[in-house]
Structure formats: structure tokens, C-alpha cells
Amino acid sequence: MKLSNLPIGRNAVITKVGGEGALRCRLLDMGIIPKTRIVIRSVAPLGDPIEIRIRDYTLTLRMEDAEKIEVDPIEGEAL
Amino acid sequence: MIFALVGNQNCGKTTLFNQLTGSNQHVGNFPGVTVDQKIGEIRSVKNCSVVDLPGIYSIRPYTNEEIITRNFILENKPDGMINIIDATNIERNLYLTLQLIEMNIPMVLAFNMMDEVRGNGGTINIAGMSQDLGIPIVPISAAKNEGIDELIDKMLSTAKNRVYPKKVDFCGAGPVHRCIHAISHIIEDHADNCGMSSRFAATKIIEGDEDIISRLELNQNELDTIEHSVIEMETNHDMDRNAALADMRYTFIERICARSVVKCKESKEHLRSVKIDNILTGKYLAIPIFLGIMFSIFWLTFSIIGAYLSDLLAMGITGLSDLADTGLTIYGINPVVHGLLIDGVFAGVGSVLSFLPIIVTLFFFLSILEDTGYMARVAYVMDKLMRKIGLSGRSIVPMLIGFGCTVPAVMATRTLSSERDRKMTILLTPFMSCSAKIPIYALFTAAFFTEYQAIVMIGLYIAGIAAGIIAALISRRTFLHGNPVPFVMELPNYRFPSFKSVIILMWEKARDFLVKAFTVIFVASVIIWFLQTFDSRLNVVANSTDSLLAVIGKFISPVFEPLGFDDWRVSTALITGFTAKEAVVSTMGVLTGTAAAELSTTLSSLFTPVTALSFLVFTLLYTPCVAAVAAIRRELNSGIQTIAVVIAQCGIAWVVAFLLYQLCSLVNLT
Numbered sequence: 203m204k205l206s207n208l209p210i211g212r213n214a215v216i217t218k219v220g221g222e223g224a225l226r227c228r229l230l231d232m233g234i235i236p237k238t239r240i241v242i243r244s245v246a247p248l249g250d251p252i253e254i255r256i257r258d259y260t261l262t263l264r265m266e267d268a269e270k271i272e273v274d275p276i277e278g279e280a281l
Numbered sequence: 282m283i284f285a286l287v288g289n290q291n292c293g294k295t296t297l298f299n300q301l302t303g304s305n306q307h308v309g310n311f312p313g314v315t316v317d318q319k320i321g322e323i324r325s326v327k328n329c330s331v332v333d334l335p336g337i338y339s340i341r342p343y344t345n346e347e348i349i350t351r352n353f354i355l356e357n358k359p360d361g362m363i364n365i366i367d368a369t370n371i372e373r374n375l376y377l378t379l380q381l382i383e384m385n386i387p388m389v390l391a392f393n394m395m396d397e398v399r400g401n402g403g404t405i406n407i408a409g410m411s412q413d414l415g416i417p418i419v420p421i422s423a424a425k426n427e428g429i430d431e432l433i434d435k436m437l438s439t440a441k442n443r444v445y446p447k448k449v450d451f452c453g454a455g456p457v458h459r460c461i462h463a464i465s466h467i468i469e470d471h472a473d474n475c476g477m478s479s480r481f482a483a484t485k486i487i488e489g490d491e492d493i494i495s496r497l498e499l500n501q502n503e504l505d506t507i508e509h510s511v512i513e514m515e516t517n518h519d520m521d522r523n524a525a526l527a528d529m530r531y532t533f534i535e536r537i538c539a540r541s542v543v544k545c546k547e548s549k550e551h552l553r554s555v556k557i558d559n560i561l562t563g564k565y566l567a568i569p570i571f572l573g574i575m576f577s578i579f580w581l582t583f584s585i586i587g588a589y590l591s592d593l594l595a596m597g598i599t600g601l602s603d604l605a606d607t608g609l610t611i612y613g614i615n616p617v618v619h620g621l622l623i624d625g626v627f628a629g630v631g632s633v634l635s636f637l638p639i640i641v642t643l644f645f646f647l648s649i650l651e652d653t654g655y656m657a658r659v660a661y662v663m664d665k666l667m668r669k670i671g672l673s674g675r676s677i678v679p680m681l682i683g684f685g686c687t688v689p690a691v692m693a694t695r696t697l698s699s700e701r702d703r704k705m706t707i708l709l710t711p712f713m714s715c716s717a718k719i720p721i722y723a724l725f726t727a728a729f730f731t732e733y734q735a736i737v738m739i740g741l742y743i744a745g746i747a748a749g750i751i752a753a754l755i756s757r758r759t760f761l762h763g764n765p766v767p768f769v770m771e772l773p774n775y776r777f778p779s780f781k782s783v784i785i786l787m788w789e790k791a792r793d794f795l796v797k798a799f800t801v802i803f804v805a806s807v808i809i810w811f812l813q814t815f816d817s818r819l820n821v822v823a824n825s826t827d828s829l830l831a832v833i834g835k836f837i838s839p840v841f842e843p844l845g846f847d848d849w850r851v852s853t854a855l856i857t858g859f860t861a862k863e864a865v866v867s868t869m870g871v872l873t874g875t876a877a878a879e880l881s882t883t884l885s886s887l888f889t890p891v892t893a894l895s896f897l898v899f900t901l902l903y904t905p906c907v908a909a910v911a912a913i914r915r916e917l918n919s920g921i922q923t924i925a926v927v928i929a930q931c932g933i934a935w936v937v938a939f940l941l942y943q944l945c946s947l948v949n950l951t
Contacts, residue, residue, distance in 0.1 A: 219524065224343040224766070225767040226523060227339070227341055227343065227488070227523055228338075228339075228769045229767075230523055230527035231341070231376060232373065232769055232771075233372065235524060235527050235528050236528070243555075244558075244562065246562065246567075246661055246665065247563070247567040247568055247662055248662070248664075248666060249665065250665045251661060251664050251665070253562070253661065253772060257370075257372045257373050258369075258370060258372070259373060259771060260554075260771065260772040260773075261769060261771055261772065262657075262661045262770045262771075262772060263768075263769060264664070264767075264768050267767065267769065
């Protein structure tokens with residue numbers, strides 16, 4: 203499923219990182235790569251961007267960019 | 282010796298820089314780097330300076346920060362590098378470290394915030410980590426000034442003895458390994474020729490880094506062989522080139538961290554941040570709290586602290602000026618020289634200095650917002666709104682400051698990472714009606730719109746915002762196109778700001794303003810004084826209506842005829858408004874020969890309500906004062922672009938006022 207559709211607080215593992223150019227490189231550099239655990243922490247008051255937790259730190263992503271990341275939800279305590 | 286200080290954003294780099302150098306800081310520029318960089322002499326060591334490079338996450342050629350940092354390292358070949366990392370966020374921070382190691386320059390790794398790691402029950406095996414990475418590591422706490430001396434010793438010995446990083450293969454075995462080594466081999470001679478490490482060049486070529494590829498001057502044959510071997514890697518590894526390299530680096534990092542790092546549970550600092558964020562970025566409270574904070578800062582700056590300091594300063598200047606006045610009168614100096622000193626020099630210096638309290642106070646608050654981590658939250662909360670005009674959430678703060686004073690607002694755009702966003706924000710900020718225009722609005726609304734005073738005032742502010750939005754949309758479709766930098770931004774844990782950093786930033790901004798703006802504002806004040814004092818035959822004027830300024834005012838007044846106000850006194854007042862917007866009102870008083878209290882009566886002979894409205898709109902939109910122009914010149918770093926901005930603003934003001942006046946005349950409101 204797309205990261206943008208992942209429910210808040212639900213753990214997931216990244217399966218594919220799309221996008222292109224500077225955006226894609228930025229996502230990869232920030233550690234958003236396949237097999238990494240990810241969770242959405244919250245959504246900004248105006249409904250966009252989102253706040254995610256990955257590799258023990260917090261990152262913001264816009265919804266349109268989150269659509270380019272594929273994830274598989276997994277069970278377990280939230281990160 | 283020169284050291285480069287490199288690290289991610291939010292890892293305490295500036296704090297470390299301040300600890301290393303104390304107040305021994307200045308700015309300088311380097312070949313290949315367009316923006317001035319901060320340099321400092323390392324305390325207690327002779328002839329040893331360190332350059333504070335912008336915070337980056339990877340050596341890519343995309344953002345401004347990345348280009349500055351990589352060009353500095355590649356072209357200036359520092360004697361050593363200090364890579365500072367946030368040890369509480371070790372995996373992502375080491376990602377940059379691996380690329381720096383590949384550049385093969387003597388380097389030391391500083392593990393910052395080790396006190397936090399230990400405080401939360403985590404440990405890092407420094408010796409083991411150093412062994413795995415092949416470079417020396419010093420644990421420090423920049424905020425608490427711990428480990429700084431050890432770091433200085435280690436970086437000096439590493440650079441003096443030219444200790445290069447040990448060759449460590451991050452690529453393990455397999456297709457990526459084969460590909461990197463094959464390409465390193467092909468390009469070795471080219472890399473040697475331009476003094477680049479071949480391993481670094483190879484990984485950057487695989488990532489498709491055009492800048493590195495062109496620096497190496499590879500021939501077509503070599504490029505084809507390289508492309509072939511990259512495609513082979515992609516097929517065998519089942520991953521495209523960029524993902525493969527990121528995966529390689531993170532896999533290596535995960536492996537060495539598994540060996541040397543005992544992670545703690547959720548840190549106290551993080552849990553605290555989550556709690557604060559529940560309120561500060563919460564669904565209902567985020568925006569009201571943000572507006573509340575901005576309002577408080579404004580109130581404190583413009584009404585309480587800044588105003589108090591301004592008054593104090595004004596008193597000092599008036600005192601000095603009076604003293605000089607008396608002294609010069611007793612001495613019996615030539616009245617023209619007397620006028621130059623008192624009305625030109627003292628008034629000029631006074632107008633430059635009058636901005637200082639506001640700048641210092643505003644940046645005191647802004648640097649606290651930045652250092653605590655709140656500014657990143659503001660960008661997060663306001664992003665959706667700002668994106669509608671093609672900017673990111675980061676731009677909201679400079680734009681809001683514009684309502685107070687354009688000068689610090691333009692200076693505050695320095696923290697924006699994208700060049701395009703910076704230019705666009707600088708362009709929009711002057712449209713936010715600054716507080717110096719309030720006296721003009723107050724005078725005119727009181728004289729012409731007594732019943733609708735508040736509505737006209739609010740309308741002017743809204744008109745300014747609307748003009749800004751329209752200018753943003755137009756510039757985005759014409760000369761500032763290009764994609765905004767991706768909004769993939771770290772939200773650091775909330776931290777207590779370091780007092781030292783706040784003070785240094787305040788001092789820096791004050792100095793920056795004085796050095797860069799002083800001459801411009803000073804010269805402008807003296808020129809205006811000259812124009813006011815002399816007539817066209819260079820005789821001292823007895824009556825201000827004969828002055829050169831009035832001649833110029835009369836000359837350009839027809840320009841304002843289509844806007845409804847072609848009286849030369851009005852156009853002259855608008856010219857003096859260029860030195861400071863407050864001068865518009867006082868000039869009108871002087872030229873019409875009326876005291877401030879009766880000015881509104883006099884105005885009714887010069888304006889009708891419709892022409893008054895047209896004049897107000899023109900004042901709202903036309904070029905900001907000379908101090909703001911100097912700040913714009915400083916931040917755009919281009920005289921031509923600055924002139925273009927000024928002309929554009931006057932043009933927009935003229936067109937809008939023209940349309941308004943003609944429209945009102947059409948519906949026969951006159």
C-alpha cells in the first residue's frame with residue numbers, strides 16, 4: 203500500500219521508493235530505503251504534510267511525496 | 282591550516298563552531314563558493330582556522346547547501362575535516378560520514394550529544410566504531426563544552442601527520458562491489474589529474490552526478506563502458522543505481538552499529554518533544570499558538586524592548602547632535618558645513634542606527650525559535666498554506682516579520698535552503714506593509730475616511746498581501762520557475778537554546794547590517810540633505826520650495842498625474858520616503874508649511890478621497906526604504922537584481938494605483 207494510505211500509528215516496512223531526481227535522492231539519503239521500518243506519527247493541522255518516524259528520528263513528508271513510497275503494514279508496537 | 286566543519290543539519294554544528302572559535306569569527310569567500318562562509322580562528326592555536334560549512338545530509342549536487350559544501354571541499358582541499366554527528370541519531374548521520382571518508386582527506390569524527398546517549402542508558406563503543414570506519418573519533422558534548430580540547434588535539438595531529446582515512450570497503454561483496462571497483466579502475470587517471478579520490482568519484486558517477494562527471498573529463502568510450510557496468514549491476518542486484526548505493530551505505534552502517542552501539546529505549550528528550558508537539562503541532566492549537574507567539578514577538582520587539590532601546594538610542598543621538606550643534610555654533614563654522622554635519626551626517630547615522638534595536642531584538646527571538654527546534658514545526662504546520670503560492674512553510678516567518686520591518690525580514694530569509702524560495706520570499710516581503718508606513722495611513726485615513734478608518738487600514742494590509750501573492754504567482758510562472766526543493770525535513774527534538782549561540786547570532790546580524798547598509802543609507806541621507814539644501818545654482822535655499830529636491834519633484838510630478846496626485850509637493854514627499862517612510866509625512870508638513878497637527882486640513886486641498894486612496898495604495902506598494910533595499914542587495918548578492926526589484930515594485934505600485942484611480946473615476950466617485 204502507499205505510505206499516504208497507511209493509518210497513523212501503524213507500523214510498516216518500506217517495499218519500494220519511487221519518485222525521481224532530487225526528491226528520490228533526498229528520500230534515499232534520509233534513510234527511506236526498502237526493508238526499513240516506518241510509522242506515521244501525525245498529520246499537520248491543515249491535513250498535509252505528515253510526520254513520520256524512521257531510524258530513530260522524525261521527518262516530515264508531503265502527502266504527494268508519501269504517495270510515491272510503497273509500504274507493507276506489519277504487526278507490533280509502534281516505533 | 283584550514284579545517285572544514287561538516288555535518289547534518291540540527292547536529293550541533295554551529296554550537297561546536299562557536300566553541301572551537303569563541304568570538305574569533307568573520308566571513309570570507311572562497312573560490313568556487315558563491316556565498317560567504319563563516320571562518321573562525323581556533324582558540325589557543327595559532328594560524329589554524331575552521332570554516333563552518335552549511336549543514337547537509339549527502340554530497341549531492343542539488344540544494345544550495347550541498348553545492349557550497351562539496352565545492353569547498355573539492356576545490357579548496359582543506360588540510361583536515363571535522364565531521365560532527367548527532368550520536369543520538371547515529372545511523373542517518375553516518376550516511377554523510379561514509380561519503381566524506383571516500384573523499385580521502387584527513388578527518389576526525391566528533392560524536393556530539395554523547396551526554397544524551399549515556400543519560401538514556403545507551404553506549405557506543407568508540408574504539409570499535411573508529412576501527413570499523415578507519416578514522417579517529419572523539420566523543421564530545423558541544424552544548425556542555427565537553428571534549429572540545431581533545432577534539433582540537435586530535436584534529437591537529439591528524440592534519441599535521443596527514444593521516445588519511447584507512448581504506449575500508451563499504452560495499453561488501455557482490456554486484457555493487459564489482460561495479461564500484463571496476464569504475465574506480467577506469468577513472469583512476471582522470472581522478473588523479475583533478476586531485477579527486479577515485480573511490481569517491483566512482484560512487485558519484487554511479488549516482489549520475491553530472492558535476493563530477495564533467496570535472497573528470499571522461500571520453501565517450503569510457504562513459505559507455507561505465508554505463509554498461511552500471512546497467513549490469515542494476516540487473517544483477519535488482520535495484521536501480523541510486524537505491525543500490527543508498528542501500529549499500531545503510532547496510533554497512535547497520536552492520537557496524539549492530540557491533541558497537543547499544544541503543545537506548547525512547548530517549549527522555551524525544552519523549553519530551555512528543556509531548557510538546559502534541560500541543561504545538563496539534564490539530565486545533567498549532568495555528569493559534571503560532572500566531573500568538575508571532576504576535577508576542579512583535580509586541581515585545583516593536584512596542585516594548587525594541588521601542589525602549591530605540592528611544593534610548595534616539596536620546597543618545599539627539600544629545601550628541603545637540604552637543605555638536607552648540608559646539609559648531611559657538612565655533613562659528615560655515616552654516617552649510619554646520620547643516621551637513623547636523624542634518625546630513627547626524628541624521629544619516631541616526632537613521633541607520635534606528636534600525637539596530639529592532640534587528641537585534643527580533644533576531645534574539647528568532648534565533649531562540651530556530652535553536653529550540655520550533656521553526657521546523659512552523660514550517661511543518663504552515664507548509665500547506667504556503668505551498669499554494671509556490672513556497673514552503675519555511676517562508677512564512679520572514680513574510681510575517683515584513684509586517685514589522687522589511688530589513689530584518691529580508692535578512693531572515695538567509696535560513697531558507699532553496700535559492701528559488703529565498704528569491705521569491707525576498708521579492709514578496711516588501712509588499713507586507715511595514716510599521717513605518719502606519720503614520721502615513723493614520724494621517725490620511727483620519728483626514729479623508731474618518732468613518733471608515735479601520736476598514737481602509739485593514740484593506741491596505743490585505744491589498745499588500747494580495748499584491749504579494751499575485752507577484753509570487755507571476756514570478757513562479759515566469760523567471761522563478763523550477764521545482765521547489767523537496768520538503769523532506771527533519772523535526773529535531775526540542776532543545777534549550779544555547780545563550781552563547783543566540784548572542785553570537787544577534788551580534789552577527791547587527792554587524793552584517795551595519796557593515797553592508799551603513800554606506801548606502803548614509804550616502805542616501807547625505808544626498809537627500811544636499812538636494813534639500815541647495816537650489817539649481819548651488820546656492821543655499823531660503824525656502825524649501827526652491828530646492829533641487831523640489832525641482833526634481835516638479836520634474837517627475839507629471840508621472841503621477843494619471844494617478845490623480847500631480848502636486849509636486851506630493852512627489853517630493855514620495856522621494857524622501859525612499860530614505861525612510863516616516864519622512865513622507867514630515868516632508869509634506871515642511872513643503873506645505875503646516876504644522877503636524879493641521880496637516881490633515883492642508884491635505885484636503887491637495888487630495889480628494891479618491892486621490893488619497895490612490896496615494897495610499899501607491900505608498901503601500903512602491904519601493905521600500907533605502908535600508909530595506911540595502912538588505913535586499915545584500916541577500917540577493919546582485920546589484921542588477923536589486924535594481925530590478927525596485928523598478929518592479931514602483932511599476933506595480935503605479936499600475937495598481939492607476940487602475941484604482943481610473944476605475945473610481947469611471948464610476949464617478951469623485
